[in-house]
Amino acid sequence: MRRNARGVLGRVRLGTAGSSPRLRRWVLAVVLVGVALVPYPSLTAAGAPPASACRPGCRPGSVPGLVSWAAPLTGSWDVASGLTGTVPASGLAYLSVGDGVVAVAAGLTVTGYSSKTGALRWRVTLTGFPAGAAIVSVRTWPGEVTAGVSYQASGGPERTEVVLSDPAGAQTGRYPAAVFGGAVAGSPQDTVIVGTTEVTSYDNATGHIRWQRSTGQVAQAWRTDGGSLYVTDSAAGYVGSAPVTALRRIDLATGAELLVRPLESLSFAGTLSAAFDGVVLFSSAAGVTAYDGLSGDELWTINGTVPEGDDPQQERIYLTRGSNLIGVGPWTGRITVTASGSAVDGSAGVYVVRGGVALGLDQGANGDAWGYDIAAQRVTLTSAGLGWPHYFVDLSSVGGSADPASNLVVIAACARLAPSSPTQPIPAGTAPPPATSTGVTASPDTSAGSTPSPSITPSAAVSAGQGCLHPELVALNL
Numbered sequence: 001m002r003r004n005a006r007g008v009l010g011r012v013r014l015g016t017a018g019s020s021p022r023l024r025r026w027v028l029a030v031v032l033v034g035v036a037l038v039p040y041p042s043l044t045a046a047g048a049p050p051a052s053a054c055r056p057g058c059r060p061g062s063v064p065g066l067v068s069w070a071a072p073l074t075g076s077w078d079v080a081s082g083l084t085g086t087v088p089a090s091g092l093a094y095l096s097v098g099d100g101v102v103a104v105a106a107g108l109t110v111t112g113y114s115s116k117t118g119a120l121r122w123r124v125t126l127t128g129f130p131a132g133a134a135i136v137s138v139r140t141w142p143g144e145v146t147a148g149v150s151y152q153a154s155g156g157p158e159r160t161e162v163v164l165s166d167p168a169g170a171q172t173g174r175y176p177a178a179v180f181g182g183a184v185a186g187s188p189q190d191t192v193i194v195g196t197t198e199v200t201s202y203d204n205a206t207g208h209i210r211w212q213r214s215t216g217q218v219a220q221a222w223r224t225d226g227g228s229l230y231v232t233d234s235a236a237g238y239v240g241s242a243p244v245t246a247l248r249r250i251d252l253a254t255g256a257e258l259l260v261r262p263l264e265s266l267s268f269a270g271t272l273s274a275a276f277d278g279v280v281l282f283s284s285a286a287g288v289t290a291y292d293g294l295s296g297d298e299l300w301t302i303n304g305t306v307p308e309g310d311d312p313q314q315e316r317i318y319l320t321r322g323s324n325l326i327g328v329g330p331w332t333g334r335i336t337v338t339a340s341g342s343a344v345d346g347s348a349g350v351y352v353v354r355g356g357v358a359l360g361l362d363q364g365a366n367g368d369a370w371g372y373d374i375a376a377q378r379v380t381l382t383s384a385g386l387g388w389p390h391y392f393v394d395l396s397s398v399g400g401s402a403d404p405a406s407n408l409v410v411i412a413a414c415a416r417l418a419p420s421s422p423t424q425p426i427p428a429g430t431a432p433p434p435a436t437s438t439g440v441t442a443s444p445d446t447s448a449g450s451t452p453s454p455s456i457t458p459s460a461a462v463s464a465g466q467g468c469l470h471p472e473l474v475a476l477n478l
Contacts, residue, residue, distance in 0.1 A: 066359075066369050066383040068408070068475040070415075071118035075106060077471035079414045082363060085390035086412040086471055091134055095392035096399030097410045098140040101166050102473065103147075105138040110147050112169055115408060118475060122169030126162055139399040141186030144172070144204070148182040163191050163204060172204050178219045180238065180395060184229055185252040192229070192252050194222055199229065199250055211255030215248060224398060225275035227252050230293065232272050233259075243267030247280065249293060260296045269301070274397075276310045276317055279330040283307060288319060290333060300333025309397075312404065313355045325350065325358070327374065339374050351391050352402040352409060354478045357381070359402075359409055361389045367413065371478050386413040386474055407478040418467030 076089035087093065093106040101121065102113040108129065112121040126135070126149060133151035136159070145164045150157060161182050163173035173191065177183075181194030185201075190210055192201045196219045201210040218237035221244075223230050229250045236242035245267045247260040262268050268291065270284030278293045287303035305319040305326070316327040316336060327337040339358070350358045356375055362368040367389040371381030390412040393400045402409045 066371060066381045066476040066478070067386075068477045069118035070413075070475070071113055071120070071473045073104070073412065073471040073473055074111070074123075075109075075471075077412070077414065077468040079388040079417065079466055079468050081388075085363070085367075085388040086414045086468055087390055089467065092136075093392070093412070094135060094138045094394070094399065095401060095410060095412075096138050096140045096145075096394065097401065097403045097408055098399075098405060099142045099166070101140050101145065102410050102475075103138045103140050103145045104473070105135040105147055107134060108149070110135065110138060110145065110164060110169070112145060112164075112166065113473065115403070115410075115475070118473065121166075124164060124169040124171070126171075129160070137182050137394055137396075137399060139183050139186075139394065140166075141183070141191075143167075143188035144186045144191070145169075146183035146186055146191065148177060150179065161191075161193050173202060173207055175200070175202055180219065181222070182396070184222070184224050184396075184398060185227075194229075194231075199231065199255075201252075201255060213248070213250055213255055213257050221272045222396070223272055223275040223280070224252075224396075225278065225280075225293065228275075228293070230260075230272065230275050230280055244272060244282070247272070247293075247296075258294070260291075260293065262291065262296045262298065264298050269298075274307045274310070274317070276312075277315065277330045279317075281307050281317070290317075290330070299331060302328070302333060309352060311353045311356065314353075316353075318353055325374070327353075337374050339372070339377070354402070354407045354409075357407075357478045359476065359478055361386070361391060361411070364388065365417075369411075369474075369476050381478065383476070386411070387416075388414045388468075389474075409476045409478065411474050411476065413472055413474045414468035415470040415472055416468070418469040 077086055078089045079086050088106045091107055093104060095102065095104050097115055100115050102115050104111045108126045109123065111123045113119065114121055126147065129149055130151050133149050135147050136150040137148035139146050144166050147162045147164065148159050149162060150159050157179050159177045159179050159182065161175045161177040162171060164170065165172050175193045176195055177193050178196040183191055184194055185192040188204065190201050190203055192199065197217060198212050198214050200212045203210050215231050216233065220234060221232045221238035229252055231248040231250065232244045233246035233248060234240065234242050234244045249258040249260050268282045269289040270282040272280065273283040274281040275293060279299065280291050280293045282289050282291065283306065287301060288305045288307055289301045290299040291297065292299055302319060305321045308318045308320050308325065310317050315330065317330050319326050319328060325339040326335050328335050350360050352359050356373060357380065358372045358374055360370045360372055365387050367386040369383045369386055369389065370379050373380045391401045401411055
């Protein structure tokens, strides 16, 4: 768990990577889940005129709501106080939103919802895997969904990537993948998979290999950037501390490969942590260094920073420096926006930035979501009553709660606690319950006239693993 000045990891479930310091640093470098990165607005700022857009049902003068829709989750889910929020009663859950679908995976079951309405589209349980197998990643692509299944084999842990047709959820392929690899591109025609020692494009109709590129004898770190894949060339791979002496830049459509070497030194400065708009970022104890993804030329270095994510709409890369959030131009490193940190009680933090608006989530039974306009330095969107919110991430940053191509963010929340024991599975289509003293069901026209406050505390304390009677997905639109 990152501490107040640099906190990220405490807010996400890391699954099988939770015990690996190197993978925790990997997540740290790509997921914007900081603790207290953005200050809470003062009452004066909160009283400023809200954005002109207002969902139906907004009260005059109120701050517009964030919630687009809510849909019930099936299965048994628990809640826990603090950063954990709403999670499955056993195992881990994974979520990806993009290309019109929200895919949720838990155990060996994948469920597809419409990202526009939250309507259930399909549900499928994967079969043919050994006992103990579980999904460890789910990602969405145009026309398909991929789920990475991890299991133990005679030679150690293995992973298989299952391809599902998005319209019906039918299985169309199964391909071997690296334990921390999997699908990095997909379409109705083909799927690109990062394996242990190669990157392979498969034809979905036949399963035949379209193209394949070797990546060395050990599994390497990688990042995607639009239609390109960057794979490190390091003697020890992603689990070692050996320097990265080159990058393989692979075109995801054609397989064309370019070897990129650093121009100013024998190796890149640190570990590969992000790629955006043709720029690759490397992180070290000193800070972040950016390189041209084609030439290897060093572009800029900002000491004392950690990569936190990007905002495609604003063409910015976000970094944390101390307790501050800074937005920089990817090619220049010039700081274009800054949000000063604030020493709060840890009840809230920033999770993603879209269109210059940062999404924050408060913890506990009275969880709030709020949109903070970084340029205006004030809250412009709020929605109260999202009990025990939980934000999903993908270790690679390919999947997760935030749609990379829109302002939609999908989280899990608990609308009502179970009396004392874990709940029974909730049938698909069950209507959200009415509000209770321990949680309020958010609806598309929910709005809030108040702003977040660091003094907010849960209205009810819960023990670890207390059951959730009505778990749900909640779609937030920044």
